[in-house]
Amino acid sequence: MATEQPEGNPEGAPDGQLSPAEIAARHEQNLHRMSAAATKLVDYLEQAYRALGVDVSATVQSSGAKDVTIELNAPTPGRVIGYHGRRINAFEVLSVAFLNYQGVKDAQVTLDSEGYRAKRAQTITRIGERAVTDVIASGQAVFLDPMPARERKLLHKQLEDNPNVKTYSQGREPFRSVVIAPK
Numbered sequence: 001m002a003t004e005q006p007e008g009n010p011e012g013a014p015d016g017q018l019s020p021a022e023i024a025a026r027h028e029q030n031l032h033r034m035s036a037a038a039t040k041l042v043d044y045l046e047q048a049y050r051a052l053g054v055d056v057s058a059t060v061q062s063s064g065a066k067d068v069t070i071e072l073n074a075p076t077p078g079r080v081i082g083y084h085g086r087r088i089n090a091f092e093v094l095s096v097a098f099l100n101y102q103g104v105k106d107a108q109v110t111l112d113s114e115g116y117r118a119k120r121a122q123t124i125t126r127i128g129e130r131a132v133t134d135v136i137a138s139g140q141a142v143f144l145d146p147m148p149a150r151e152r153k154l155l156h157k158q159l160e161d162n163p164n165v166k167t168y169s170q171g172r173e174p175f176r177s178v179v180i181a182p183k
Contacts, residue, residue, distance in 0.1 A: 037104045056080060058073075067109070072113040149173075166180075167181075
């Protein structure tokens with residue numbers, strides 16, 4: 001006589017856990033949902049930039065179940081990026097909200113144009129190195145200018161293994177900044 005499996009507990013999975021087959025099926029479903037939403041997001045971004053007078057061609061570079069990277073190509077990349085990356089960062093926030101509306105929860109969106117993200121990462125690394133030098137030389141904490149969460153995380157990660165300094169964030173969004181202090 002076969003025992004009945006409780007609903008939500010597929011055969012072969014411990015109580016409260018999904019079977020590997022169910023996990024794979026849900027992952028496939030999430031990939032499909034993200035792919036469809038990313039296609040709509042590309043159209044949305046092109047229309048939104050066009051409304052600002054910027055002719056942009058957006059293409060999906062990579063897409064996963066919860067993340068998407070989109071390259072924005074334009075004759076004037078500075079207008080796509082904005083002053084200190086404010087425009088492209090704002091469009092990332094809008095893109096996350098757009099994907100959320102499309103049914104993709106907790107998505108990570110990366111927008112890039114002309115290698116801006118890589119160049120900015122190098123700049124943030126140099127800022128961190130200079131700040132560490134100042135902290136070690138003066139023995140006092142250095143308060144950096146406010147920056148987006150992505151850049152703060154980059155600095156924290158860069159300096160987490162440094163034996164001379166510690167980092168923490170201070171302030172409220174959008175004026176949250178990194179403080180680099182002596183240990």
